[in-house]
Amino acid sequence: MQSTSKEIFRCSLRGRFKKEFRHKKNKLLTLDVAVLGDWVEFTKVSDEIGVIEEIKNRNNYLSRKAGKARGSLKRGSRLEQIIASNIDTLFIVNSIKSPEFNNRFLDRIIVAAESSGIDIKVIINKIDLDKRDLSKMWEQFYSEIGYTVFNISATNNIGLKEIKKSLDGKVSLFWGRSGVGKSTLLNVMFPSLQFNVGEISEYSDKGTHTTVTGEMREVKENTYIIDTPGIREIDPFGIKKEDLCHYYKAVIPYIHDCKFNTCIHEHEPGCAVVDAVERGKISFERYESYLNLLNTIEDDMIY
Ligand SMILES: Nc1nc2c(ncn2[C@@H]2O[C@H](COP(=O)(O)OP(=O)(O)O)[C@@H](O)[C@H]2O)c(=O)[nH]1
Ligand SMILES: [Mg+2]
Ligand SMILES: [Zn+2]
Secondary structure (H helix, E strand, O other), X not given: OOOOOOXXXXXXXXXXHHXXXXXXXXXXXXXXXXXXXXXEEEEEOOOOEEEEEEEOOOOOEEEEEOOOOOOOOOOOOOXXXXXXXXXXXXXXXXXXXXXXXXXXXXXHHHHHHHOOOOEEEEEEEOHHHOOXXXXXXXXXXXXXXXXXXXXXXXXXXXXXXXXXXXXXXXXXXXXXXOOOOHHXXXXXXXXXXXXXXXXXXXXXXXXXXXXXXXXXXXXXXXXXXXXXXXXXXXXXXXXXXXXXXXXXXXXXXXXXXOOOOOOOOOOOOOXXXXXXXHOOXXXXXXXXXXXXXXXXXXXOOOO
């Protein structure tokens, strides 16, 4: 919902949308018709209520596979859950400790965002807990691949100015696991936000899904931020095995030199990627991350 005059309307959808949106082009069924970040046309019903008439085309959107429990159609099929649309920058928020830095998790988010063509920046929070300077090592690792990395401590207000500077005039989405400090970081940069801190989201105690909708706020003229509930797992949606390499920046320069154009860079003969790993041109860590994700795609046949 968005009106230029900054009034807030609670909108419902015209019924026809539900049918129209069921079949997306190359993808499976999606969970949501209108999503956070969408620009819409709506008719005013009252001062607070409206009906959405049109959803504008999305410049991009970030999604993942929805949890298996919800809305499964067939065995093995997974719905697409859109986190938000029309995003200028995705800040992937991690912490170096509590919870422990998890580069595999980060890589999965990177793949999801790269496949959507979204600009990515990496945040490593809680450096006040980093006794062994691991955050520096990871900063270097991800910088070398080509991502901007911010090492910060939200509670100690270290490194936040740099992040704040890069938000102007944009829609920025903050995404990452539960407890890494997304809400804290946003509250420290913009005290008026008052996002809840320390909330365990995504699953209730019984293990069922709770709402996973984020929240968009305008923090300055034309500057929007989206806080999201923490996530526990992320499987990028709709990525085929043969396409995965396109979302690994470090691997891309080599993929056209493979002997077979069907190469998925696993153990095919004449694979230029494997060769580059052996020659130290691609870090083994990066390659292992690639293989790790490749293996999880194997099980999802339906697109
Ligand atoms: N030590 C430390 N704790 C932090 C930092 N940033 C956030 N926290 C704590 O981490 C917990 C989770 O923060 P929260 O913002 O709710 O995380 P979210 O789930 O990603 O939104 C809270 O107890 C915060 O006080 C930090 O820089 N250092
Ligand atoms: Mg939060
Ligand atoms: Zn190859």
